[in-house]
Structure formats: structure tokens, C-alpha cells
Amino acid sequence: METVLEVRGVSKSFGGVQALKGVNFALRSGEVHALVGENGAGKSTLIKIISGALLPDRGEIFYLDQPVTIDSPRKAQEMGISTVYQEPLVYNELSAVENIFLGREIRKPWGSIDWKAQEEKTKALFASLGLPYHFLREPMGELSVGLQQLVLIAKALAYESKVIIFDEPTAILTEHETERLFDIITKLRMRGVGIIYISHRLEEIFRIADRVTVMRDGEVRGVFSIGEVNRDRIVELMAGRLLVEAIERKGKKSDAPLLVVENLSKRGRFSDVSFQVFPGEILGFFGLVGSGRTDIVQTIFGLMRQDSGNIIYQGKTVHFSSPEEAMQSDIAYLPEDRKVQGLFPILGVGYNISITFLKEILGSFGVVREKKERNRGEEYVRRLNIKTPNLKTKVYSLSGGNQQKVVIAKWLGTTPRVLILDEPTRGVDVASKSEIHNLIAHLADEGLGIVMISSELPEILKMSDRIVVMHEGKITGVFDRAEATAEDVIRAATGERLISVER
Amino acid sequence: MKSVFNQIVENRMLFLLILFLILFVIFSVGVRGFFTFYNLTNMTQYGVELGLLALAEMLVILSGGGGIDLSVGSMLTLVAMVIGVLIGRAGLNPSLSIIIGILAGLGMGCVNGILVSYLRILPLIVTLASLYIYKSLALIVAVDPRFGPNPMPVSNFPENFYFVGQFRVGGIPFQVLFIFLPVILILYFLLEKHAFGRYLYGVGSNEKAALFSGISVTRVRLVVYTLAGLLSALSGWIITSRIASARPDIGLGYEMQAITIAVLGGVNIKGGEGTIGGVVLGVAIITLLYNGMQLAGIHQIWQLGSLGLVLVGSVFLNQLLLARRKF
Numbered sequence: 016m017e018t019v020l021e022v023r024g025v026s027k028s029f030g031g032v033q034a035l036k037g038v039n040f041a042l043r044s045g046e047v048h049a050l051v052g053e054n055g056a057g058k059s060t061l062i063k064i065i066s067g068a069l070l071p072d073r074g075e076i077f078y079l080d081q082p083v084t085i086d087s088p089r090k091a092q093e094m095g096i097s098t099v100y101q102e103p104l105v106y107n108e109l110s111a112v113e114n115i116f117l118g119r120e121i122r123k124p125w126g127s128i129d130w131k132a133q134e135e136k137t138k139a140l141f142a143s144l145g146l147p148y149h150f151l152r153e154p155m156g157e158l159s160v161g162l163q164q165l166v167l168i169a170k171a172l173a174y175e176s177k178v179i180i181f182d183e184p185t186a187i188l189t190e191h192e193t194e195r196l197f198d199i200i201t202k203l204r205m206r207g208v209g210i211i212y213i214s215h216r217l218e219e220i221f222r223i224a225d226r227v228t229v230m231r232d233g234e235v236r237g238v239f240s241i242g243e244v245n246r247d248r249i250v251e252l253m254a255g256r257l258l259v260e261a262i263e264r265k266g267k268k269s270d271a272p273l274l275v276v277e278n279l280s281k282r283g284r285f286s287d288v289s290f291q292v293f294p295g296e297i298l299g300f301f302g303l304v305g306s307g308r309t310d311i312v313q314t315i316f317g318l319m320r321q322d323s324g325n326i327i328y329q330g331k332t333v334h335f336s337s338p339e340e341a342m343q344s345d346i347a348y349l350p351e352d353r354k355v356q357g358l359f360p361i362l363g364v365g366y367n368i369s370i371t372f373l374k375e376i377l378g379s380f381g382v383v384r385e386k387k388e389r390n391r392g393e394e395y396v397r398r399l400n401i402k403t404p405n406l407k408t409k410v411y412s413l414s415g416g417n418q419q420k421v422v423i424a425k426w427l428g429t430t431p432r433v434l435i436l437d438e439p440t441r442g443v444d445v446a447s448k449s450e451i452h453n454l455i456a457h458l459a460d461e462g463l464g465i466v467m468i469s470s471e472l473p474e475i476l477k478m479s480d481r482i483v484v485m486h487e488g489k490i491t492g493v494f495d496r497a498e499a500t501a502e503d504v505i506r507a508a509t510g511e512r513l514i515s516v517e518r
Numbered sequence: 519m520k521s522v523f524n525q526i527v528e529n530r531m532l533f534l535l536i537l538f539l540i541l542f543v544i545f546s547v548g549v550r551g552f553f554t555f556y557n558l559t560n561m562t563q564y565g566v567e568l569g570l571l572a573l574a575e576m577l578v579i580l581s582g583g584g585g586i587d588l589s590v591g592s593m594l595t596l597v598a599m600v601i602g603v604l605i606g607r608a609g610l611n612p613s614l615s616i617i618i619g620i621l622a623g624l625g626m627g628c629v630n631g632i633l634v635s636y637l638r639i640l641p642l643i644v645t646l647a648s649l650y651i652y653k654s655l656a657l658i659v660a661v662d663p664r665f666g667p668n669p670m671p672v673s674n675f676p677e678n679f680y681f682v683g684q685f686r687v688g689g690i691p692f693q694v695l696f697i698f699l700p701v702i703l704i705l706y707f708l709l710e711k712h713a714f715g716r717y718l719y720g721v722g723s724n725e726k727a728a729l730f731s732g733i734s735v736t737r738v739r740l741v742v743y744t745l746a747g748l749l750s751a752l753s754g755w756i757i758t759s760r761i762a763s764a765r766p767d768i769g770l771g772y773e774m775q776a777i778t779i780a781v782l783g784g785v786n787i788k789g790g791e792g793t794i795g796g797v798v799l800g801v802a803i804i805t806l807l808y809n810g811m812q813l814a815g816i817h818q819i820w821q822l823g824s825l826g827l828v829l830v831g832s833v834f835l836n837q838l839l840l841a842r843r844k845f
Contacts, residue, residue: 359724371732382711
């Protein structure tokens with residue numbers, strides 16, 4: 016088998032962060048080459064470089080043995096490199112046929128679009144893959160995600176692609192759709208298409224891949240034929256010798272739980288989830304995006320309602336129907352998307368901090384006591400070391416780290432007993448990150464019950480007293496800090512059921 | 519010098535203030551009879567009716583989520599007709615009639631608010647529908663069965679009904695001193711000093727973050743649409759008293775002028791940005807313009823065109839200055 020695409024010594028950095036360090040990667044025609052690694056390992060950056068969305072800082076790319084510069088996704092597609100993303104990018108109002116031929120329509124001699132030829136060609140493409148094609152004229156928006164993916168695969172074939180990249184294609188597919196996709200991938204492989212397959216589901220990789228490349232920290236840690244490697248070895252390489260020193264803690268966890276979640280289920284989101292949060296502990300929640308971790312904490316915070324199961328807070332069963340009610344019971348939730356959910360970017364720092372505890376600083380007739388507001392605001396700016404000219408400065412002009420500190424300040428202001436942190440350090444610089452970590456540890460020492468969701472394994476291992484791992488809406492592992500290893504956590508997050516500590 | 523220039527460009531209030539002063543000087547120098555105590559006090563009464571509606575639009579637009587109220591003119595009309603019919607045809611006590619009329623305005627605003635916030639229908643659609651419904655109701659209310667099936671204006675009011683629209687205190691029109699100024703002060707208090715203002719700007723600038731911060735987005739929106747109904751009702755009462763007649767076509771076209779003034783005053787049509795001072799200045803500029811043009815002998819048919827010109831001209835000028843500053 017010949018090599019269709021080769022990447023040699025590619026490096027890429029963003030700001031001060033080196034996302035790829037001299038990566039080599041080769042794809043043969045007719046092989047399914049899996050790419051695995053934890054979040055932040057560099058998979059997406061590599062894929063973006065191959066598909067023309069990013070340019071490398073250093074290194075070369077060879078396509079069909081020719082050195083090439085891929086400077087736009089369109090160029091990649093025209094060369095024959097197509098990408099099928101997890102959530103297909105399609106024009107919802109247009110039909111499948113129109114989506115496939117958009118921008119390169121088949122035309123009649125006098126310039127009008129030859130609809131018939133387009134449709135015939137699409138049918139032929141679908142038939143060659145052994146697929147039904149009754150839906151070709153319907154708007155894409157009305158098709159299931161699985162069918163949309165098929166259309167994009169057909170589009171890739173219409174461009175006569177020699178490389179097709181699948182970026183977590185099965186994450187939102189049903190079982191039946193997944194089987195069909197595997198069938199198609201097998202057919203594509205037999206036609207000599209080189210396939211890069213990204214997935215967090217290791218069992219899938221052992222089913223359909225020929226080779227696997229493992230990445231960690233922006234480097235390739237190993238390339239194997241699928242026959243000469245096992246699951247444990249891959250997990251070991253993904254985790255590396257992760258030397259994470261646990262953060263120092265002074266406080267002692269109390270014995271009576273603060274928050275108990277019992278058999279919580281919500282259709283399509285999570286099922287039968289049970290865990291407890293104790294005062295003075297940090298409970299880490301690890302799992303991939305879409306594993307249901309955010310849905311669970313949003314249910315606790317009154318943003319969603321469970322189908323069944325109970326939430327017991329301080330010994331009483333509670334149903335918060337809005338964040339307002341959850342806040343009245345001293346529960347705080349720092350959401351994962353600070354710009355959309357956490358902040359009022361066009362308003363001032365002081366406003367953003369005080370909005371959650373405004374009720375506490377009201378005088379008669381509901382007047383905001385501005386002096387008190389200013390004092391509280393200044394107190395948090397000092398305590399969290401927020402770098403801002405003053406309290407009136409609009410939040411959008413601050414750096415990511417300082418913005419995040421503002422969101423933390425706004426929730427500390429409510430003096431919570433349970434503090435839920437959803438990705439507390441995402442997009443935050445290294446210095447602020449460590450400040451935030453110290454603060455979280457300090458808050459737990461003071462007796463708060465902290466739930467910390469994170470996609471970053473080192474963060475989870477550093478901060479957590481206990482770790483809950485989720486996979487596809489279910490808890491697959493609960494670990495005490497002392498016995499948790501990076502490998503075990505990754506295993507549970509990729510779907511192995513490893514509940515070692517039941518509480 | 520540089521910093522003064524920057525201030526003017528960045529601060530829309532200052533920009534509007536200067537625009538106001540320029541117009542004021544031009545009319546004082548160029549138009550006979552403009553700069554007299556009588557004219558200056560007299561013209562303020564014309565700003566009140568449109569001004570109340572502009573404040574209503576400001577509140578609704580500030581609340582975001584595509585907030586707009588196209589029904590203010592119709593609410594004003596229906597309130598005017600309710601008050602007129604109760605006093606003029608049913609012979610009810612004027613005070614009681616006015617209270618009923620104002621409650622009707624609150625109710626109409628509240629219905630808009632419920633449709634927008636609880637049933638989640640787009641404000642443009644809700645208030646477009648209620649524009650026609652309230653307008654039609656006003657026509658129905660105006661029908662006097664004694665004189666056939668056609669809507670009729672009401673003009674037989676007792677003398678004591680005219681105080682709000684026609685009386686003066688120390689030369690200043692009653693409605694300016696005792697309704698418009700208090701309303702401005704109360705709204706200033708609500709928006710700048712009270713917790714409600716904080717919630718309103720929060721909901722308007724980022725609805726999702728407001729929800730995640732424990733603010734009841736639905737309640738805030740319900741309140742602003744209800745307040746818009748109240749302000750429209752006040753305007754309907756004043757106008758009926760001033761012209762001594764309740765006409766079923768009285769509020770025609772006011773909604774668009776009110777929206778225009780709010781936008782001229784610096785209210786961001788996307789919500790969350792805008793101040794009461796800016797809108798009051800917007801009202802002042804338009805009142806000045808209408809009055810000055812009238813005194814200069816320019817026919818009324820030019821009024822709406824000039825409103826449009828001021829809007830587009832001021833926004834354009836602001837952008838031009840902003841663009842120049844970048845170099």
C-alpha cells in the first residue's frame with residue numbers, strides 16, 4: 016500500500032502554548048488509521064492542519080508524494096482531502112443534492128444548473144455505497160444526523176477524495192447508524208481511500224482500524240498495527256507517566272453528606288446517576304463532552320428537570336425549578352461557557368460581581384446601596400487578584416483569566432455551601448489557573464462542598480479528593496484520590512465500567 | 519482638546535446635548551418668536567405625549583430578546599376612548615374614569631408582556647397583533663349606538679377634565695411639571711438606583727447569563743411591557759385633555775416616532791444599552807425641531823421627514839467621527 020498523505024515534523028503553537036511538537040504522521044491509501052489521545056493531546060490541531068483550517072508553524076506536508084501547502088479548507092477539499100465532523104456542517108434549507116454540489120454545480124451548456132445530472136450522479140454515489148437514496152430531495156435540516164453524515168461522505172466521494180477524515184463520527188449516532196457507518200468505512204477502504212478516524216471509543220478502534228497513532232502533549236507517542244497492541248498499552252500511552260502532584264489541603268472532610276444525588280435519570284442525557292458531596296471536599300467530575308456531566312449539574316441547579324430520581328440537600332429532598340431557588344439554598348454554579356452563560360460582557364466588573372447577591376445589599380424601596388456594592392466588589396478584586404483598572408471597566412476588555420476570576424467572584428459573593436464549577440480554568444492563562452486552583456482548595460478547606468467538572472485529566476488528578484467518571488450518561492467509575500491512576504480514569508471515561516469505590 | 523473630542527464621540531449623551539444646543543442657538547437667532555418665555559414653556563407640552571411613548575419604547579427595547587412595542591399608539595388610543603366614553607357618554611365621575619382608563623392601559627401592556635415572556639412569542643409579532651386588536655377595540659368603543667354603527671369622537675367633557683392638558687403652574691404646563699418630570703425621575707431611579715434596573719440591563723445585554731445568575735427573565739420582561747402600557751395610558755389621558763376630544767384615530771403613527779426617538783437617544787435596538795438621559799435629550803431635540811420648524815413657517819408635512827433625517831444624520835455623523843478617531 017502506498018502512502019497517500021504524510022506529515023513531517025509539523026509544529027504549531029498558539030500564544031505561548033505549543034500544541035504540536037514535530038509531529039510525523041503517515042496515512043496509506045486503503046487503510047483506516049485511528050488517531051487517539053486525551054483532550055489537549057493535539058489531535059484536533061493536527062486535523063485542522065491537514066484539512067486546511069490552520070497553517071503549521073514548521074514542517075512539511077506531502078500529498079501523493081508532492082510537497083503541498085494547504086491554506087484553506089476549500090483547497091483541501093479540491094485536492095481530495097475531506098473532513099466529516101461530529102456535527103455535520105450542512106446547509107439545512109438545501110437538499111442533499113444541492114449540498115453535495117454547492118459551489119461546483121453541474122451546468123448545462125448555457126449556464127443553468129443541470130438538476131437531473133446532479134441527481135443522477137448523487138444516486139449513483141449512494142447506490143455504489145449500497146445506501147438508500149429516497150431522501151435526496153428533502154431539506155438537510157429534516158434528516159437525522161446519521162443521514163446528514165452520509166450525504167457528507169457522498170460529497171467527499173463526489174470530490175473523488177483520497178483522504179477522508181472522520182472526527183468522532185459516532186459520538187451522536189444511534190447503534191444502527193454506527194453499524195451502517197462502519198460498513199461504509201469498510202467499503203471506502205476497499206476502494207483505496209485513506210481514512211483518518213478519531214474516536215474516544217477504544218472498542219471501535221479495535222473493530223475497524225488497521226493502525227493507530229497515539230498522541231499526548233502535542234507529540235506522537237506511538238504508532239502500531241492494530242494486531243500488535245492492546246487496549247491497556249494504548250491507555251498507558253495516552254496517560255503517560257502523568258506526574259501530577261496533588262494540591263495541598265488542610266481542611267478535613269466531614270462525615271455527613273451535604274448533597275446526595277440518587278438514581279437521577281433524564282432521557283437521552285443521563286441515567287441512574289448517584290453520588291454524594293461532602294462539606295470540605297472537592298469532587299472531581301471527569302468525562303468527555305457529551306457524557307452528561309454538565310446536564311447533571313444543571314439539573315441540580317434548577318436549569319433542567321430530571322425524569323426520575325432524587326436530589327437531597329442537607330437531608331431534605333429538593334426540587335429547584337429555577338437557578339433563583341437553587342441560589343436561595345446556597346448552591347452556586349459556575350457555567351462552562353463564561354462569555355455566553357457567565358458574564359455580561361458589555362457591563363462593568365462591579366455590576367458583574369454584584370448581580371448574584373444584589374438582594375443582600377438593598378436598602379429601603381429596593382435601592383442598591385452603592386457604597387456597599389463598591390466595597391464588596393473591591394474586596395473580591397483584591398482577594399482574587401483581578402487585574403482591572405476599576406469596577407466600571409467593561410468585562411469584555413479584560414483577559415480570559417481575569418474574566419474567569421470575575422465569574423468566580425460573582426459566585427463567591429453568594430456565600431454558597433455547594434459550589435459547582437464547570438470547567439473553571441478553560442481558556443485561562445497558566446498563572447491565573449494556578450491562582451484559581453489554590454482558591455478552590457482554600458474554599459474546600461473552609462468547608463464548602465465543591466463539585467468540579469473538567470475535561471483536563473491533570474486538573475482532575477491535582478484537585479480532586481474523589482473522582483467521578485462518566486461515559487455516555489452513566490457513571491463508570493468512582494475513585495478515591497489515593498488510589499486513582501490516570502490510566503484507570505481514562506479507562507472509565509472511554510467506557511469500561513470500573514466502580515472501585517461505592518459510597 | 520483631543521480628549522474632549524473623544525468624549526463627544528464616545529458619549530452619545532454629550533453628542534446629543536451638543537446637537538440640542540446647536541439647534542437651540544440656530545432657532546433662537548434665526549426664528550422670530552422662538553426665544554420667548556411663552557414659546558419655550560409652551561412647546562414643552564408637545565414633547566410630553568410623544569416623550570412618554572419614547573420612554574415606554576426605551577424600557578421595552580432595553581429588555582432585549584427583540585424587544586419592541588408597536589402597540590403603544592393603539593394602547594394610547596384605546597385609553598383615550600375609554601376615558602372619553604366613560605366621561606362624555608356614560609357620565610361617570612372624571613377621576614374614576616381616568617383611573618379605569620389607566621388600569622386598562624396596564625392591562626393591555628400586561629397582556630403583551632404575558633404573550634412575550636411566558637408564551638415566548640416574538641415581541642414584533644405580539645405587538646403587531648395587539649396594535650390591530652387594540653386599535654379595533656378603540657373603534658368599537660367609539661361607536662355610539664344612538665347615532666348608528668360608525669365610531670364617533672367624544673368631545674363633551676366637563677371643565678375640570680382639562681387641568682392635566684391645559685393648565686399651567688407658574689407658566690409651565692401642568693403635564694410637564696406633574697407627570698412628565700416625575701415619570702422621568704421615577705424611571706431614572708428605577709434604572710440607575712434600583713435593583714430592577716440592574717436586572718433589566720442584565721436581561722437585555724445577555725439573557726442567558728441573566729438566567730444563569732438567578733434573574734427571572736420572564737418577570738423582568740412582563741414588568742417592562744406592563745410599564746409600557748401604563749406610560750401609553752398616561753399619554754392617552756393627557757392628549758385627550760389637551761385637545762378636549764377623544765378621537766379613535768388619535769395615536770396613529772405614534773409608535774414609529776417613539777421608536778425613532780428612543781434609537782436617536784442612544785438605545786441599542788438589540789437591547790441592554792441606553793440611558794434615560796439620552797432618550798430625554800432625544801425627546802427634547804425632536805420637540806425643539808418640530809416647534810422651530812413650525813414657527814419658521816415650514817408646513818407640518820415636513821415634520822416626519824425631518825425626524826428621519828435627524829435620526830440617520832446623527833447616527834451617520836457619530837459613525838463618521840468614530841471612524842476618523844481610529845486613525
